[in-house]
Amino acid sequence: MKQILLFDRALLVRMRIKEALASSNVKIHEVESESEVFAMFQKYKNALDLVIMDVAMDSANGFEVVRKIKEIQHDVPVVILTSSNKRGDFIKSIQAGAADYILKPFDDEFFIARIFSVMDNAVKPASPLETILKIDSSSQNAPKEVKEEVPLKMPLQKQEISAKVTEESFSELLRSEKYKAKKGKYPLTVFALIFESQDGIDGNFSEKHFEDIRAHLWESDEFIHYGPHSFYGILPFCHEEGFERFKEKMQVYLNEEAEEREFYHHYQWHVVGITLSSQEYEDLEIQQIIELLKLEISQEVKKTATR
Numbered sequence: 262m263k264q265i266l267l268f269d270r271a272l273l274v275r276m277r278i279k280e281a282l283a284s285s286n287v288k289i290h291e292v293e294s295e296s297e298v299f300a301m302f303q304k305y306k307n308a309l310d311l312v313i314m315d316v317a318m319d320s321a322n323g324f325e326v327v328r329k330i331k332e333i334q335h336d337v338p339v340v341i342l343t344s345s346n347k348r349g350d351f352i353k354s355i356q357a358g359a360a361d362y363i364l365k366p367f368d369d370e371f372f373i374a375r376i377f378s379v380m381d382n383a384v385k386p387a388s389p390l391e392t393i394l395k396i397d398s399s400s401q402n403a404p405k406e407v408k409e410e411v412p413l414k415m416p417l418q419k420q421e422i423s424a425k426v427t428e429e430s431f432s433e434l435l436r437s438e439k440y441k442a443k444k445g446k447y448p449l450t451v452f453a454l455i456f457e458s459q460d461g462i463d464g465n466f467s468e469k470h471f472e473d474i475r476a477h478l479w480e481s482d483e484f485i486h487y488g489p490h491s492f493y494g495i496l497p498f499c500h501e502e503g504f505e506r507f508k509e510k511m512q513v514y515l516n517e518e519a520e521e522r523e524f525y526h527h528y529q530w531h532v533v534g535i536t537l538s539s540q541e542y543e544d545l546e547i548q549q550i551i552e553l554l555k556l557e558i559s560q561e562v563k564k565t566a567t568r
Contacts, residue, residue, distance in 0.1 A: 263380060266296050267291045268314035269342070274365075277488035278313065278342075281369040285377075295326055298500070302333045311380050312339045315365075324357040331358035338383045340376055342367070351556060352541065355549045362556055368506075371563060427487050432547050434483045438495045439542055439550075449542055451554050452534030453564065454511070456490040459525060477514060491552075497521065501536045508532045533561045 264400050265282075267289050269275050290305075292298055302309065312330055315321075327339050338360035343350070350363050360379050363372060433523060435451065442449045454474065474492065475484050483495040496504065511532050535554055542550065 263287045263310040264308055265289050265311045265313060265376075266301050266309050268294065268295075268312065270315070274342075274382055275314065278372075279373060285373065295322075296327065297332070298330070303329070307334055307336075309334065309337050311376060312337060313342055313376065314339065315342045316524070324353050326358055327354065327357035336383065338379045340379055342500050346560075348535070349552070351553060352549075354543060355552060356544065362550070364560065368563070389497070400567075408504065427485065427493075431487065431493050432551065433486050435489065435550060438483060438497055439547065442497060443539065443543060446539045447498050448500050448536055450496040450501075450504045450507075450534050450536045450540055451550060451561075452494050452496065452504065452507075452532065453487070453554060453558050454492040455531045455533065455558060456496070456528035456529070457562070458490070474514075476516075477510060496534075499536065504534050518519060531558070533557045533563050 263286065265287050267275055267278055269278070269291075270293050272293075275293075279289055279291070290309075292301060298312075298314075309551055314326070327341070330337065330339055338366055339358060340361045340363060341359045342353050342363050342365060344365045346364055351477060354362050360383070362376060363375055471484075471486050471492070471503070478484055478494065478496075481497055485493050488491040496507065499507070515530055533554070535550075537550070545553070
């Protein structure tokens with residue numbers, strides 16, 4: 262059973278979260294003060310699987326609590342639940358060590374999916390016994406089952422692209438562009454183009470669609486097929502005004518009535534991006550930038566769904 266530490270000063274919020282998780286196989290330890298947070302870590306040592314906390318995001322004190330939690334148990338993920346939607350607060354939270362950032366008010370199913378995703382992705386350090394067994398097995402060349410990720414050889418329009426492989430590829434592109442932008446001291450815009458099926462059609466995007474969209478970018482821009490229905494990209498030298506113009510251009514392009522555009526009409530699409538100044542991306546790690554983009558995507562998709 263997973264054990265979750267819930268830190269929120271508002272009783273109604275704690276009740277709401279406990280109700281949302283009532284049917285899940287978790288044990289919730291609720292506290293309403295910082296001293297209680299650290300008392301719980303003292304009591305349960307390394308047994309906690311997740312911390313959900315809301316802090317006054319306009320105060321540095323909340324970020325300090327996250328840092329102290331990570332010092333006590335560095336492998337425990339922290340999810341910040343807050344009403345603040347400022348990018349600066351998100352960046353500070355990630356820098357402090359938070360694994361995710363969920364905005365209030367939230368949908369129960371969305372909330373549950375996010376926190377279980379965080380727990381599933383948390384990497385616990387191997388125990389001494391596991392380490393010994395691993396070394397012993399390797400030294401004896403013991404046969405072991407290896408699940409190797411082999412790229413599918415099917416045409417792209419029928420291929421389920423591995424999320425792990427594509428994220429690694431995009432991370433490498435972003436690392437390279439971040440390095441060049443840092444030397445040149447220019448802004449970067451990281452964006453995603455997401456398509457959601459509106460009529461049950463679940464066809465993947467072919468190489469033709471990829472090249473079709475790619476033709477609307479500059480040669481210096483990076484663009485990668487990130488999954489069956491999504492693309493991630495990087496726009497060097499692009500400030501916020503430039504990204505707004507890019508979105509307008511995509512709006513015109515994807516809404517054209519030409520026969521070759523008919524495929525797109527089966528989808529609701531979103532162009533989501535974040536523009537980072539040289540100071541902002543210098544303070545962020547590659548994975549943190551990707552998480553910031555994913556947060557923007559989830560907010561946009563959720564906002565559209567409630568319209």
